[in-house]
Amino acid sequence: MKKIKVNKLIYSLIVSISGLLLSLFVNRGYFIIESVVGTEYKNIMSSEKIENYGRLGHRLLTPFLSKIFDDIFVFNVLVLAIWLFYITFNLYEKYEKSALLLLIFSITSSQIIIFTLNFAYYPDPLTIFLTTIALFNIENNYLFTFLGFLNLINNEIGLFMLLFLVFISKKRATKLQLLILVISLYLIYRQIISMYVQNDSSGISTYILELGNFDLNFFMLFGLFSGLKFLSIFLISTKKSLTIFIFLVFYILVPLNMAVDYTRYGTLLIVVILWVLNNNSFKLNRNLKMIALLVLALNIITPKYYIWGDQLTYLRDSKLHILDITGKNFEERSINK
Numbered sequence: 001m002k003k004i005k006v007n008k009l010i011y012s013l014i015v016s017i018s019g020l021l022l023s024l025f026v027n028r029g030y031f032i033i034e035s036v037v038g039t040e041y042k043n044i045m046s047s048e049k050i051e052n053y054g055r056l057g058h059r060l061l062t063p064f065l066s067k068i069f070d071d072i073f074v075f076n077v078l079v080l081a082i083w084l085f086y087i088t089f090n091l092y093e094k095y096e097k098s099a100l101l102l103l104i105f106s107i108t109s110s111q112i113i114i115f116t117l118n119f120a121y122y123p124d125p126l127t128i129f130l131t132t133i134a135l136f137n138i139e140n141n142y143l144f145t146f147l148g149f150l151n152l153i154n155n156e157i158g159l160f161m162l163l164f165l166v167f168i169s170k171k172r173a174t175k176l177q178l179l180i181l182v183i184s185l186y187l188i189y190r191q192i193i194s195m196y197v198q199n200d201s202s203g204i205s206t207y208i209l210e211l212g213n214f215d216l217n218f219f220m221l222f223g224l225f226s227g228l229k230f231l232s233i234f235l236i237s238t239k240k241s242l243t244i245f246i247f248l249v250f251y252i253l254v255p256l257n258m259a260v261d262y263t264r265y266g267t268l269l270i271v272v273i274l275w276v277l278n279n280n281s282f283k284l285n286r287n288l289k290m291i292a293l294l295v296l297a298l299n300i301i302t303p304k305y306y307i308w309g310d311q312l313t314y315l316r317d318s319k320l321h322i323l324d325i326t327g328k329n330f331e332e333r334s335i336n337k
Contacts, residue, residue: 038121057197102292227266
């Protein structure tokens with residue numbers, strides 16, 4: 001028994017580190033893009049006074065924990081490494097080892113990891129990690145409540161991940177009551193924070209107003225795809241297709257409608273894929289190894305698309321990406337021979 005556990009630990013460690021190295025290879029290292037939002041998170045981390053936190057000052061968790069390393073990027077990469085170890089460790093007994101390796105590599109060749117290698121300072125890694133822990137312990141009410149509150153003070157987008165957990169829970173009514181408690185605690189927290197931080201432009205009312213501006217378009221849908229890339233097959237071919245369809249419709253109508261960084265919102269749907277994998281709900285499990293290998297290959301040979309509003313950008317583009325599904329050749333993508 002001890003030998004099996006040691007093998008499990010060693011395997012999970014090797015696979016998670018190898019997965020990160022694959023992300024660095026596909027992305028050609030890391031290249032930190034200084035975005036406006038990322039700079040605001042850096043400001044929160046470096047500020048000694050809460051009054052200087054700025055409009056995103058209510059999203060405290062990632063910047064606060066990053067103070068340990070004095071660098072949000074280092075913290076985020078560490079969180080992603082631990083997250084990869086955690087999911088590998090939890091799926092170890094459910095899949096044949098080579099198939100699990102390819103599954104993890106399929107994840108790390110998508111924007112889920114690569115986004116952070118370019119936009120280093122966003123709090124999404126911790127959002128994904130906290131939600132994943134709650135997912136793998138779905139019926140633990142205490143953990144759901146605790147992690148749920150941490151999720152919201154990290155970034156309020158975590159609310160939609162919590163709603164997904166409520167939706168898939170066997171004790172939906174209980175989970176809904178707990179979610180109401182979490183939201184109530186969060187609203188109290190926001191009220192307290194607002195006494196010190198001016199964040200009217202990121203207030204709850206601002207997001208509600210955005211719901212009236214719904215405009216389903218190509219960029220929204222392609223943005224969702226670009227976040228997961230060909231991992232999307234695990235959302236399509238599943239025994240839980242109706243549940244996933246309902247949630248995706250909700251996700252497009254509400255959170256995605258309030259966003260402009262569509263690719264980033266697409267990466268958060270990895271939680272839904274992990275639910276499918278954790279429950280062995282993928283319809284093509286018999287051919288899982290071949291499908292995971294195909295997903296990995298397609299993720300590598302297609303560009304790293306990033307959609308912001310109606311703009312498509314190629315992140316760290318290279319001749320490794322020989323298949324552009326938008327139809328552009330190397331010259332049109334400004335890649336020199």
